[in-house]
Amino acid sequence: MRREALKGHLDLLLLAVVAPGPTHGYAVIEELRRASGYVFDLPEGTIYPALHRLERAGFLASEWSTNEGRRRRVYSLTDRGREALDAQRQEWQAFAGAMQLVLRGAT
Amino acid sequence: MKSHDSIDTYLDDLRRRVARVPGGEDIVDEAEDHLRASAASLCSTGFAPAEAERRAVAHYGTPANVAREFKRSSRQGGAVASRCTHLGGLACMALPVLFVAGLAGNRGPRGEEPWHALGITAQALLYPALIFGVIALVRRHGGLGRAGWVAVAVLVISPLLVMPFSYAGLAIFVVIYAVVFGPLAVLLFRAAILPRPAVLAFFGAPLAYALGALIVTLAGGDAGHAWGIPVAMFLVAFAWFGWAMWSEETLVVSQRPARA
Numbered sequence: 001m002r003r004e005a006l007k008g009h010l011d012l013l014l015l016a017v018v019a020p021g022p023t024h025g026y027a028v029i030e031e032l033r034r035a036s037g038y039v040f041d042l043p044e045g046t047i048y049p050a051l052h053r054l055e056r057a058g059f060l061a062s063e064w065s066t067n068e069g070r071r072r073r074v075y076s077l078t079d080r081g082r083e084a085l086d087a088q089r090q091e092w093q094a095f096a097g098a099m100q101l102v103l104r105g106a107t
Numbered sequence: 108m109k110s111h112d113s114i115d116t117y118l119d120d121l122r123r124r125v126a127r128v129p130g131g132e133d134i135v136d137e138a139e140d141h142l143r144a145s146a147a148s149l150c151s152t153g154f155a156p157a158e159a160e161r162r163a164v165a166h167y168g169t170p171a172n173v174a175r176e177f178k179r180s181s182r183q184g185g186a187v188a189s190r191c192t193h194l195g196g197l198a199c200m201a202l203p204v205l206f207v208a209g210l211a212g213n214r215g216p217r218g219e220e221p222w223h224a225l226g227i228t229a230q231a232l233l234y235p236a237l238i239f240g241v242i243a244l245v246r247r248h249g250g251l252g253r254a255g256w257v258a259v260a261v262l263v264i265s266p267l268l269v270m271p272f273s274y275a276g277l278a279i280f281v282v283i284y285a286v287v288f289g290p291l292a293v294l295l296f297r298a299a300i301l302p303r304p305a306v307l308a309f310f311g312a313p314l315a316y317a318l319g320a321l322i323v324t325l326a327g328g329d330a331g332h333a334w335g336i337p338v339a340m341f342l343v344a345f346a347w348f349g350w351a352m353w354s355e356e357t358l359v360v361s362q363r364p365a366r367a
Contacts, residue, residue, distance in 0.1 A: 025137055026144040044145075045168030048137060049180035052130070070143060071136040 010050050012092065013040065015059060015077060015085040022076040024067075025051060051075060059084055113157075114142045117164045124174035134177055142167060199349030203342040302351050309344035312337035 017023075017031045028051065029044050054060045059081030062073050077085070118139055125131040142163045149159035167173065319333035 024140070026141045029141075043168035043172070044141060044166060045138070045173035046176050048134070048141075048173075049176040052134075052177070053180045067140065068143075070140045072140045073133070073137050 009092075010042075010047070011054060011059075012085070012088045014047070014050055014054060015081055016089070018060060018075050018077050019082070019085060022074050024072050024074050028075065054081070114139065114146065114160050114164060117142065117167070117170065121170040121173060124170050125177055128174065128177045138167065138173070193353055196349045196352030196354075199345045200353060202345045202349070206338075206342060302347055305344045305347035305351070308340045308347070312340040312344070315340055 013032060014028065017028050017035065023031070025044075025048055029047055032040050032047075051060065051062075055062055055075070058078060060075050061078050062075045065072050065074055118135055121138055122131070122135045125134045128134065142160075145163035145166070146156070146159040149162055150156055154162065168176075316333055316337040319336040320330035323333050324330045
C-alpha cells in the first residue's frame with residue numbers, strides 16, 4: 001500500500017491499536033503491522049511523531065515506566081480519544097461501504 | 108551519507124538533531140527503547156547482535172527524517188479545534204471589549220450610578236473571561252498542560268495573594284507572572300501554536316511596562332502613566348488570540364491533512 005495513502009488514516013489506525021489497553025510504542029507498531037497482515041509497514045520513526053501529536057491533541061495519554069533499565073513510554077486512550085475513535089470508525093465504515101458499492105457496480 | 112551501524116551511534120545522531128525540538132530527550136529515550144526491543148526481537152529469530160542492531164536502525168528511518176517529522180509535528184502543535192476552543196476564542200475577544208466598557212463606565216459622568224454600576228459589572232466579567240480563555244488554551248494544547256494548569260491556578264489565586272499589599276501587590280503580581288508564565292511563554296513560542304507576535308505582546312507586556320516606566324521617569328514624568336503600555340499590549344494580544352482560536356476550522360483527527 002502506498003505510504004501517502006496510509007498516512008491520511010494513520011491517526012485513526014493508531015487510536016484503534018491503542019484502544020484495547022495501555023501499550024508502549026514498540027507494541028503499537030508491531031500490532032499495527034500484525035493486525036494489517038503485514039501490509040502497513042511504515043518506518044517506525046515516523047509513527048512516534050503521530051503518537052505524540054495525538055497525545056498533544058488529548059486523544060492519547062502517556063506515562064513513563066522502566067523496562068530492563070530503560071525508560072519506556074506507555075500510551076493509553078483518553079475518553080476524548082475513544083469518542084473520536086468511535087466517530088471516525090463510523091465515518092470510515094460508511095465511506096468504505098459506499099466505495100464498495102460503487103466499485104462493485106463498476107465490475 | 109552517514110551510516111549507523113549501531114544503536115548507540117544512531118541515538119547520538121538523533122539526539123543532536125532533536126536537541127531543539129520540545130521533549131528532545133524523551134524522543135531519544137523512546138527511540139532507544141524501541142530500537143533495543145526491536146534488536147532483541149531480531150536476535151531471538153537468529154540474527155547476530157550486530158546485524159540485528161543494523162536492521163533495527165535501518166527500519167526506524169534515518170535520524171534526519173525522524174527529526175524532520177518531529178519538527179513538523181511540533182509546529183502543528185496539539186491544535187484540534189473544538190467547541191471549547193471557539194468559546195475560548197469568544198471569551199478572549201470579549202475581554203478587551205469588556206475592559207473598555209468598564210473603563211468608560213468608571214469614567215462616566217459622576218452621579219449616574221446605573222452607568223457606573225454597569226461599567227463595574229463589565230469589568231468584573233473580565234476575570235471569568237480571562238480564566239475561561241486560558242482554560243480553553245490549555246485544553247487545546249494538551250502538551251503544554253502542566254505549565255498551563257500551573258498558570259491557571261496562579262491566575263486564580265494571585266488576586267487573593269496580592270490583595271493585602273495594596274499597590275505593592277501589583278509588583279508582587281508582576282513577579283509571580285514572570286516566574287509562572289515565563290516557562291509557559293517559552294513553550295508557547297517554541298511550539299508556534301498561537302500567533303507569535305501575540306505571544307510576544309502578551310508575555311512581553313511587563314517588560315514593556317518596566318521600560319516605559321523607566322523612560323517616563325527619566326523624562327521627569329509620572330511612571331504610573333506607563334501602565335497604559337502593558338494594558339494595551341494585553342488587550343491586543345487577547346483580541347488576537349481570540350480571533351486565532353475563533354476562526355480556526357474544526358478538524359477531526361482523521362481529517363488532518365497528510366504531509367508529504
